[in-house]
Amino acid sequence: MEVKKILVTGGLGFIGSHTVVELQQSGFEVLIIDNLSNTRIEVLDQITSITGIRPHFFQIDLRDKAQVSAFFEMNKVDGIIHFAAYKAVGESVQEPLAYYENNIGCLVYILQEMKQKGLDCFIFSSSCTVYGQADELPITENAPNKPAESPYGNTKQIGEEIIKESCSAYDLNAIALRYFNPIGAHPTAKIGELPLGIPQNLIPFITQTAAGIRKELSVFGNDYPTPDGTAIRDYIHVVDLAKAHIAALERLLDRRNKENFEYFNIGTGTGSSVLEVIKSFEKVSNQKLNYKIVDRREGDVISAYADTTLANAELQWKTEKSLEEALSSAWAWQLKQ
Ligand code: WQD
Numbered sequence: 001m002e003v004k005k006i007l008v009t010g011g012l013g014f015i016g017s018h019t020v021v022e023l024q025q026s027g028f029e030v031l032i033i034d035n036l037s038n039t040r041i042e043v044l045d046q047i048t049s050i051t052g053i054r055p056h057f058f059q060i061d062l063r064d065k066a067q068v069s070a071f072f073e074m075n076k077v078d079g080i081i082h083f084a085a086y087k088a089v090g091e092s093v094q095e096p097l098a099y100y101e102n103n104i105g106c107l108v109y110i111l112q113e114m115k116q117k118g119l120d121c122f123i124f125s126s127s128c129t130v131y132g133q134a135d136e137l138p139i140t141e142n143a144p145n146k147p148a149e150s151p152y153g154n155t156k157q158i159g160e161e162i163i164k165e166s167c168s169a170y171d172l173n174a175i176a177l178r179y180f181n182p183i184g185a186h187p188t189a190k191i192g193e194l195p196l197g198i199p200q201n202l203i204p205f206i207t208q209t210a211a212g213i214r215k216e217l218s219v220f221g222n223d224y225p226t227p228d229g230t231a232i233r234d235y236i237h238v239v240d241l242a243k244a245h246i247a248a249l250e251r252l253l254d255r256r257n258k259e260n261f262e263y264f265n266i267g268t269g270t271g272s273s274v275l276e277v278i279k280s281f282e283k284v285s286n287q288k289l290n291y292k293i294v295d296r297r298e299g300d301v302i303s304a305y306a307d308t309t310l311a312n313a314e315l316q317w318k319t320e321k322s323l324e325e326a327l328s329s330a331w332a333w334q335l336k337q
Contacts, residue, residue, distance in 0.1 A: 005029045009062060010083030012043040015182055017191045018242040019081060024051040026246050031075060035061040039194060046190040062106035072113040079121035079249055082110055088200050089299060092152035103155035107162060115170045121252040122174040123245055124163055128304050129153035130178060138307035141265055149299045167260035175248040180234035180267030180306050182241050184326035185333035192333030206281050207334035210289055217289060219274050221296030226303060230274035234267035234305035237321035241266055247317040267306030268319045284328040
């Protein structure tokens with residue numbers, strides 16, 4: 001049977017690289033487009049050393065429409081997984097136009113090529129930020145989208161709308177995966193989260209504090225209406241998240257999708273507070289973490305964790321790794337930096 005070729009944009013990024021590994025290990029041929037704006041080229045060697053197969057790599061900036069068209073002239077693919085986007089919530093408030101140009105502009109260019117080339121299998125990297133602070137927990141897919149709390153979150157909401165309308169207008173098939181909080185690293189510790197600069201997200205800040213790179217962790221608020229006062233999130237191991245992309249891709253390739261455009265919550269279904277994460281990290285790393293409580297961070301929601309019933313049933317996918325395994329893999333990765 002002919003090997004299916006999958007384009008992965010942003011394939012050298014945190015979630016992209018873990019997905020490329022799973023794609024290769026599932027028998028797909030992978031083509032990566034990445035402009036290296038938020039990663040390092042060494043990730044390509046690391047992927048190759050894990051799987052023994054070097055992905056085809058194209059250093060292309062998707063904002064360059066001519067380069068995007070040239071790529072699709074030269075390369076026939078059977079499916080696309082689109083990760084390439086800016087993703088820092090705080091930065092998006094400072095630079096909204098950069099976020100709309102990159103996150104929306106590139107999406108439009110890719111969809112235009114799909115329409116022209118008759119491609120119809122598209123997986124979109126979305127986010128639980130589309131829900132804002134949901135009224136009901138756990139969050140199901142039919143929870144109403146709330147006004148985005150940031151330009152970043154808005155690009156995910158608008159992105160899903162663009163895809164939905166394109167699917168019906170041009171008969172495309174697409175699945176949006178709404179990630180909760182991806183954390184951890186590959187069990188080989190050869191790939192992981194590579195925050196360039198001061199980490200915005202909790203787990204890399206924790207591991208860098210434990211490694212002595214940061215002086216102490218600031219816990220953003222302990223006066224939330226939660227059991228221990230700190231905010232709650234659904235932390236999912238990045239390898240479990242990567243596997244969800246394979247499940248979604250195979251659903252589209254096998255034509256098992258029930259709608260042109262589908263979306264699924266990808267989380268563990270369990271919420272963990274910041275203090276619970278700290279305690280769990282201290283256990284797996286066998287060391288005390290230096291932290292202090294400070295004021296809440298602007299734009300944070302109180303609590304967000306997924307109802308994963310739909311993804312479990314329709315994608316035949318569920319998380320297999322625990323929070324401790326995820327934190328332990330993040331720590332092993334940090335120790336190799
Ligand atoms: C988690 C919790 C913070 C840092 C963001 C994006 C989301 C997705 C994941 C891309 C919160 C607390 C954090 C710190 C802290 N990204 N925290 N001290 O904000 O839930 O989600 O990243 O798709 O779209 O919005 O993740 O890791 O920043 O924060 O106390 O130094 O940790 O307040 O409660 P978040 P996070």
